[in-house]
Amino acid sequence: MKIIADHTLDTSFIHGLWPGFKLTVLFGFNLFLFFINRLYIIITALVITLLLYKVAGFSSIRIWQKVRSVWVFFAVLFVFHLFFSSWQNSLIVVLRLASLLLLAGLFTLTTPSSQIMETLERYFIGLQSFGAHPAKISLALSLTLRFIPILGQIIHEVHEAQQARGSEGNIMNMTMPMIIRTLKISEDVASAIEARCYDNDA
Amino acid sequence: MSEKHVIYDDMSHKSTIRLENVSVTFEKYTVLHKLNLLLDERLIAVIGANGSGKSTFVRLLNGLVLPTEGNVTINGFDTRREGKAVRRIVGFVFQNPDNQIIMPTVEEDITFGIKKLKKEEIERRIEETLQRYGLLSLRKKRVHLLSGGQKQLLAICGVLVMEPHTIILDEPTTQLDLYNRKRIAEIIDNLEQRIIMTSHDLLLLKKFERILVLHEGHLIYDASPSDAIPFYERLMA
Numbered sequence: 301m302k303i304i305a306d307h308t309l310d311t312s313f314i315h316g317l318w319p320g321f322k323l324t325v326l327f328g329f330n331l332f333l334f335f336i337n338r339l340y341i342i343i344t345a346l347v348i349t350l351l352l353y354k355v356a357g358f359s360s361i362r363i364w365q366k367v368r369s370v371w372v373f374f375a376v377l378f379v380f381h382l383f384f385s386s387w388q389n390s391l392i393v394v395l396r397l398a399s400l401l402l403l404a405g406l407f408t409l410t411t412p413s414s415q416i417m418e419t420l421e422r423y424f425i426g427l428q429s430f431g432a433h434p435a436k437i438s439l440a441l442s443l444t445l446r447f448i449p450i451l452g453q454i455i456h457e458v459h460e461a462q463q464a465r466g467s468e469g470n471i472m473n474m475t476m477p478m479i480i481r482t483l484k485i486s487e488d489v490a491s492a493i494e495a496r497c498y499d500n501d502a
Numbered sequence: 503m504s505e506k507h508v509i510y511d512d513m514s515h516k517s518t519i520r521l522e523n524v525s526v527t528f529e530k531y532t533v534l535h536k537l538n539l540l541l542d543e544r545l546i547a548v549i550g551a552n553g554s555g556k557s558t559f560v561r562l563l564n565g566l567v568l569p570t571e572g573n574v575t576i577n578g579f580d581t582r583r584e585g586k587a588v589r590r591i592v593g594f595v596f597q598n599p600d601n602q603i604i605m606p607t608v609e610e611d612i613t614f615g616i617k618k619l620k621k622e623e624i625e626r627r628i629e630e631t632l633q634r635y636g637l638l639s640l641r642k643k644r645v646h647l648l649s650g651g652q653k654q655l656l657a658i659c660g661v662l663v664m665e666p667h668t669i670i671l672d673e674p675t676t677q678l679d680l681y682n683r684k685r686i687a688e689i690i691d692n693l694e695q696r697i698i699m700t701s702h703d704l705l706l707l708k709k710f711e712r713i714l715v716l717h718e719g720h721l722i723y724d725a726s727p728s729d730a731i732p733f734y735e736r737l738m739a
Contacts, residue, residue, distance in 0.1 A: 412607070413605075414613075442610075446603070446605060446645070485601055488601035488602075491561075492601055492604060493604060495589060495602075496660065496664070497589050497664065498615075
């Protein structure tokens with residue numbers, strides 16, 4: 301499930317909601333689902349989530365795009381739980397997880413990453429008294445969003461280079477070039493952040 | 503008026519860069535040897551073979567690399583003691599835009615260096631810069647979906663939006679195709695700021711006023727393109 305940096309530019313009711321409100325609802329919804337063990341409530345929660353996708357203007361195809369990369373994981377999880385508990389409990393675990401991930405996906409689809417960062421920064425202000433630095437946490441999260449595609453690209457390039465040299469599927473051979481390139485990038489990015497006048501005290 | 507105050511009155515290139523007895527050593531390896539320079543031309547290029555010290559040299563000029571010996575001053579600001587002030591007036595465009603673009607979308611990345619300005623001023627600068635360089639339609643686009651040329655353009659815009667007096671470009675066209683090379687070259691030609699650029703693309707440097715040739719960490723030639731380029735070609739032959 302792709303839940304990062306993929307917000308759309310539509311202007312539905314949900315797109316227009318204040319990000320802080322959406323994040324609070326997401327947090328509350330997740331907390332609620334964790335303490336609920338009734339199948340009909342979990343199914344209702346999933347149906348509500350799917351309805352919210354419709355309200356936000358997303359087609360069923362978009363919902364499937366969100367789920368297709370993890371449906372195998374859900375299937376394995378379901379089978380795994382069948383060994384230890386009833387099918388109802390297994391279904392609860394899988395549907396709960398699906399609801400959580402879909403709702404988190406809806407949040408990122410309807411909220412630009414800059415607004416997510418600003419909201420998180422505001423939330424983290426409360427942690428300042430414990431030595432946390434909200435602006436730095438926010439920057440770290442932005443960098444994570446930004447560099448996931450680049451890391452994916454590096455994995456692809458290293459894999460291709462290994463294939464070209466006749467070595468396929470050897471994780472160990474891929475690890476070292478991956479680490480070296482990632483360290484080099486992190487060094488360059490640190491320089492770029494400095495060169496672009498990032499203020500530590502922001 | 504002291505030299506330091508001039509920079510905020512005048513957007514022209516009349517600022518000066520001084521290197522006094524500057525050496526840079528990484529562990530036991532000396533990358534740059536005893537450089538003494540006064541740079542006050544608008545278009546300055548640095549050329550040399552791979553590993554000659556070009557990137558280290560330009561990094562010295564905005565305090566990303568500090569001299570092991572000697573001093574570098576930009577309009578009187580010492581890069582060692584006043585790095586932040588130096589970086590506000592000296593922008594830096596890196597060789598690989600992927601490593602310079604920090605934020606996930608075009609608009610967010612452009613905003614990165616000017617976050618502390620007023621909202622209206624941020625909006626004005628973003629609008630103007632994106633409009634001027636033809637990126638306005640990509641404003642909300644995710645940066646990993648941009649082409650190589652668009653990324654390099656965004657990297658340059660991310661620096662220009664900060665309105666620096668000097669822009670350092672470290673091999674800005676190395677990773678680009680011919681079309682994008684020409685486009686970036688045109689943009690560089692039309693910039694009003696002082697430009698300090700490293701490049702292997704000698705055609706790009708013909709309009710420059712001064713070329714420094716580095717070889718194994720030594721400044722071995724310092725002249726106009728008409729003298730420096732033939733000298734460098736002979737050196738590399």
